[in-house]
Amino acid sequence: xxxxxDLSRIKHVYVKPSRTDLRKGIDGLSAIVRADLKLDPTxxxxxxxxxxxxxxIKGLLYEGDGYLxxxxxxxxxxxxWPHNSDEAKALTQEQFDNLMHGFELDPGIRxxxxxxx
Numbered sequence: 001x002x003x004x005x006d007l008s009r010i011k012h013v014y015v016k017p018s019r020t021d022l023r024k025g026i027d028g029l030s031a032i033v034r035a036d037l038k039l040d041p042t043x044x045x046x047x048x049x050x051x052x053x054x055x056x057i058k059g060l061l062y063e064g065d066g067y068l069x070x071x072x073x074x075x076x077x078x079x080x081w082p083h084n085s086d087e088a089k090a091l092t093q094e095q096f097d098n099l100m101h102g103f104e105l106d107p108g109i110r111x112x113x114x115x116x117x
Contacts, residue, residue, distance in 0.1 A: 009044075010044060010045065010046050010061065011043060011044040011045045012045040012046070012090050012091075013045065013046045013048065013090065013091040013095075013096050014037065014039065014045055014046070014047050014048065014089065014090055014091070015048045015050075015081070015082060015089045015091060015099075016032065016033075016036070016037060016047065016048065016049045016050070017081070017082040017083060017089060018081075018082075018083055019050060019051060019052045019054075019081075020032065020049035020050060020051065020058075021051075022049065022050075022051040022056060022057075022058050022071075024058075025069065026060065026067045026069050029041075029047065029049060029058065029060045029069075030060060030067070032049070033047050033060065041060060041062055041067075042062040043062070044061075044062065044064075045061075046059055046060070046061045047059065047060045047061070048091075048099075050079055050081040053078070054078040054079050054081050055073060055074045055077070055078050055079070056071065056072065056073040056074065056079075057071075057072050057079055057081075058070060058071050059071075059072075072100075079099065080099070
């Protein structure tokens, strides 16, 4: 489970602010890390990307012998994703846990509201 992922062996966790085309695979996401975030996708960091609807995210992690591509889709609600910065946001373990459980990253944490059908 992504929300139970132990980050102790991961160098950093970065959130790519704004929306990303989640049709991209490993090569496309690693190109975004290099070009947009100006970071090295093979440095042992976890990079998180959010789609347009904000109900799904992808994660990219290089494990030394290859890439791990993670995908999570909310069954209810949406992720509280940062929109207003062009720079990668580094997360702490606590912020990562908050994000995976539907809380905002910034102070004044509020839970997500499930979408009503």
